[in-house]
Amino acid sequence: MMEVLKALVLGVIQGLTEFLPVSSSGHLELARVILRDESTAELGLLMSVVLHFGTALATVFVFRKDISSLFSRALARDQKSVNYLLWIIASMIPAALVGLFFDDILDQLFNKNLLLVGGMLLITALLLWFGDRSHQVERALGLKSAIIIGLAQALAILPGISRSGATISMALLLKISREEAARFSFLMVVPLIIGKMSKDVLDGALIAPDIDLLALGAGFIAACISGVLACQWMIKIVQNAQLVYFAIYCALVGSTAIIISQI
Amino acid sequence: MSQSKEPRKKKVVVTRGKKAKRKTPSVVRKGSKAADDGTFQLLFTKKNYMWVLIGLGFMFLGFLLMLGGEQSSPEVWEPEKIYSFRRITLAPFLILVGLGIQIYAIFKK
Numbered sequence: 001m002m003e004v005l006k007a008l009v010l011g012v013i014q015g016l017t018e019f020l021p022v023s024s025s026g027h028l029e030l031a032r033v034i035l036r037d038e039s040t041a042e043l044g045l046l047m048s049v050v051l052h053f054g055t056a057l058a059t060v061f062v063f064r065k066d067i068s069s070l071f072s073r074a075l076a077r078d079q080k081s082v083n084y085l086l087w088i089i090a091s092m093i094p095a096a097l098v099g100l101f102f103d104d105i106l107d108q109l110f111n112k113n114l115l116l117v118g119g120m121l122l123i124t125a126l127l128l129w130f131g132d133r134s135h136q137v138e139r140a141l142g143l144k145s146a147i148i149i150g151l152a153q154a155l156a157i158l159p160g161i162s163r164s165g166a167t168i169s170m171a172l173l174l175k176i177s178r179e180e181a182a183r184f185s186f187l188m189v190v191p192l193i194i195g196k197m198s199k200d201v202l203d204g205a206l207i208a209p210d211i212d213l214l215a216l217g218a219g220f221i222a223a224c225i226s227g228v229l230a231c232q233w234m235i236k237i238v239q240n241a242q243l244v245y246f247a248i249y250c251a252l253v254g255s256t257a258i259i260i261s262q263i
Numbered sequence: 264m265s266q267s268k269e270p271r272k273k274k275v276v277v278t279r280g281k282k283a284k285r286k287t288p289s290v291v292r293k294g295s296k297a298a299d300d301g302t303f304q305l306l307f308t309k310k311n312y313m314w315v316l317i318g319l320g321f322m323f324l325g326f327l328l329m330l331g332g333e334q335s336s337p338e339v340w341e342p343e344k345i346y347s348f349r350r351i352t353l354a355p356f357l358i359l360v361g362l363g364i365q366i367y368a369i370f371k372k
Binding site for chain 1: 322323326327329330355356358359362365366369370
């Protein structure tokens with residue numbers, strides 16, 4: 001029963017932090033330390049994959065109308081929609097390259113390194129602060145800006161850097177409208193998450209001998225439901241220019257993590 | 264000057280009970296006629312939920328097939344038991360099919 005409760009907590013944390021600009025990987029690592037989660041590396045990876053499936057589905061659910069209209073228009077050869085899909089693909093390239101060539105080094109970095117997580121959370125705080133305060137001109141999204149936002153996404157593979165925070169802040173710094181920044185940030189990650197998780201699943205890495213199916217199911221559903229709520233909330237946060245509160249939060253958690261790591 | 268006075272019409276005030284004033288919102292499926300009246304809509308139809316359950320079923324089956332693989336003793340190493348076709352090919356495939364069905368369920372109209 002404890003495992004199910006832990007999975008529920010982890011699922012809710014994953015769902016909320018995947019969309020809110022506070023770094024999901026950093027918070028999951030912190031939660032595992034606080035919950036004294038001593039599950040094996042295989043079980044940890046399995047749980048992580050399942051929780052990410054939950055948040056990927058949440059994103060698809062929230063943006064179902066955008067995705068549906070994007071594909072139907074692109075199939076009808078609407079140039080704007082075709083370009084948008086191409087920009088999404090272009091934005092995925094930096095993160096895909098980092099994931100493919102630096103996977104092993106990143107796995108070591110993710111291994112309960114509180115000092116690193118704390119430092120990266122401070123960088124997230126800075127990004128959010130400057131992004132939220134950038135002057136709005138509302139430039140249109142283009143290939144160049146899509147690649148730059150993609151580079152921010154690649155940086156966010158580091159634990160403690162919030163993916164949504166980094167990409168939305170970067171888009172705002174590039175003077176893209178708040179609404180478009182949030183939309184593009186969430187749409188660009190769907191194929192990436194599904195691709196990464198599918199790779200993990202098909203690699204045969206998920207072969208933990210003692211799988212707790214109930215705990216996995218609870219984590220999946222918790223991540224999915226909290227993800228839907230957090231995604232809708234985040235869109236409003238970006239539109240209302242409230243990222244600065246999350247900058248303060250990241251700075252506080254980051255500083256605490258650094259202090260704890262030195263005790 | 265003789266103006267015929269019309270008999271005063273009695274004002275009839277129709278009072279409605281509290282129940283009659285407010286229409287209780289009923290649950291209406293999307294796309295039906297009543298959906299335009301501002302009544303509460305269900306996001307998905309029965310078919311969508313059915314596909315969600317089928318997808319979950321596939322994922323559950325996948326994880327179920329992933330179970331096992333323990334070695335009989337710590338000194339024994341049987342890779343064919345750990346890395347069996349069932350655990351590293353069939354089970355992940357079913358999990359991904361389940362995920363695909365979930366996405367289909369979201370988009371199905």
